[in-house]
Amino acid sequence: MPTIITHTAPVLALGVALGLRRIPVRLFWVAAFCTMLPDFDVIGFRLGVKYADLFGHRGFSHSLLFAVLCGGLGWMAATWLRCRRWLAFALIFAAVASHIALDAATSGGLGVAAFWPFSEARYFFPWRPIRVSPLSLHAFVSGRGLDVLRSELLWVWLPCLTLALAVRLRRAM
Numbered sequence: 001m002p003t004i005i006t007h008t009a010p011v012l013a014l015g016v017a018l019g020l021r022r023i024p025v026r027l028f029w030v031a032a033f034c035t036m037l038p039d040f041d042v043i044g045f046r047l048g049v050k051y052a053d054l055f056g057h058r059g060f061s062h063s064l065l066f067a068v069l070c071g072g073l074g075w076m077a078a079t080w081l082r083c084r085r086w087l088a089f090a091l092i093f094a095a096v097a098s099h100i101a102l103d104a105a106t107s108g109g110l111g112v113a114a115f116w117p118f119s120e121a122r123y124f125f126p127w128r129p130i131r132v133s134p135l136s137l138h139a140f141v142s143g144r145g146l147d148v149l150r151s152e153l154l155w156v157w158l159p160c161l162t163l164a165l166a167v168r169l170r171r172a173m
């Protein structure tokens with residue numbers, strides 16, 4: 001995975017691009033949280049679940065079905081989120097799907113089970129510029145962390161913010 005905070009970049013960029021007048025605040029923060037949600041599967045390591053298992057890291061929680069289910073919860077919670085149902089579904093689905101896409105662009109680990117239950121295969125994009133973040137904090141701070149952050153700044157934060165500012169400037173014209 002990219003670091004968990006970097007997964008929020010697409011939704012934060014959307015907030016910069018459109019402003020919080022267009023995206024209900026509660027929905028925005030829930031969507032930002034949902035960008036990180038798939039990686040809660042690492043709890044499984046503590047319970048003895050193996051990486052490559054269906055409920056292991058980058059398994060079920062990294063499938064488009066999971067994104068649809070999360071979007072469905074958003075659809076049901078639209079009143080609380082203070083938005084239209086389709087918007088809650090679309091933004092939360094996109095938030096989770098963005099996580100899956102970013103993981104598929106990383107340089108290591110196993111790929112994502114994006115098409116489960118139709119396929120148990122783990123997928124990567126053919127082009128994977130993002131350095132994979134170590135799963136342990138110790139490994140992160142003891143060497144590869146700076147490399148990972150540099151890669152995420154270049155391949156995630158910079159494109160997201162550039163696009164967001166371009167949209168914002170265009171809207172201001």
Ligand SMILES: [Zn+2]
Pocket residue numbers: 001038039058062099103
């Ligand atoms: Zn992930």
